[in-house]
Structure formats: structure tokens, C-alpha cells
Amino acid sequence: MRRNVLPKRPRHLRNRPEEEEENGNLKHSASIRYLAKKTGLTVHQAHLLTVALNFLLVAFLIYWYARKYVPDALRNRTETIQRSLEEARAASSEANRRLAEIESRLGKLDVEIKQMQTSAEQEAASEEARI
Numbered sequence: 001m002r003r004n005v006l007p008k009r010p011r012h013l014r015n016r017p018e019e020e021e022e023n024g025n026l027k028h029s030a031s032i033r034y035l036a037k038k039t040g041l042t043v044h045q046a047h048l049l050t051v052a053l054n055f056l057l058v059a060f061l062i063y064w065y066a067r068k069y070v071p072d073a074l075r076n077r078t079e080t081i082q083r084s085l086e087e088a089r090a091a092s093s094e095a096n097r098r099l100a101e102i103e104s105r106l107g108k109l110d111v112e113i114k115q116m117q118t119s120a121e122q123e124a125a126s127e128e129a130r131i
Contacts, residue, residue, distance in 0.1 A: 026032070027047040036046035 027043060032043060032046050032050060035041070035050065036043045039046065039049075041049065
């Protein structure tokens with residue numbers, strides 16, 4: 001029977017939690033140890049320094065390339081929003097105009113219906129009188 005044997009953890013990681021093992025290879029790499037030796041920092045501090053420097057480098061590169069495109073994109077977005085607002089205002093005023101027109105027609109219909117009722121009643125009365 002063959003057992004799945006997990007590889008042994010390195011000595012420096014045996015008493016530490018699993019989470020630290022994840023970055024253990026990076027923390028204890030030759031370049032980090034060299035940096036720690038040259039700067040007088042601990043290996044952990046040198047690792048944190050390299051992480052911070054990498055972050056700053058990536059953030060600077062993103063800023064460097066984004067500074068050309070972000071202002072134009074924001075300006076275009078602002079113009080698009082303003083155009084949309086103007087179109088919405090125009091559509092709203094058009095809808096209000098059409099609503100007022102329909103309401104005036106409905107008001108006229110009430111008058112026409114009353115006129116038709118009175119004329120129908122008059123015709124009915126005249127027909128009744130004729131018969």
C-alpha cells in the first residue's frame with residue numbers, strides 16, 4: 001500500500017503556521033537574504049521592504065500610463081452625462097407638452113359628450129312628440 005507522503009517542511013518553517021509557509025520561499029530567497037545582509041535588516045524586514053518597493057513601482061507605472069488616458073476618459077464621460085441630461089430634459093418637456101395636449105382634448109371631449117347628450121335628448125323628445 002502506497003501512502004501519500006507530504007514533503008517535510010523546511011526547518012525554519014516547522015514551528016510556524018501554514019500561512020507563513022506560503023511566502024516562505026520568497027522571504028528566504030537568495031535576493032532577500034542578500035538585501036538583508038547589505039542593509040542590516042532582518043530577512044522579514046527585507047521582505048517587507050521589497051514588497052513595498054514592488055507596490056510603489058507598480059503604482060507608479062499605473063499612474064504614469066493612466067495619467068494620459070484618465071482625464072480624457074473622465075471628460076468624455078462628463079460630456080456624455082451632460083448630453084444624456086439634456087436629452088432627458090427635452091424628452092420630459094415633450095412628454096409634458098403631449099400630456100397637456102391630451103388633457104385639453106379630454107376636456108373638450110367632456111363638452112362634446114354633453115352636447116351630444118343634449119342633442120340626443122332633444123331628438124328623442126322631438127321624435128316622441130312626432131309619434
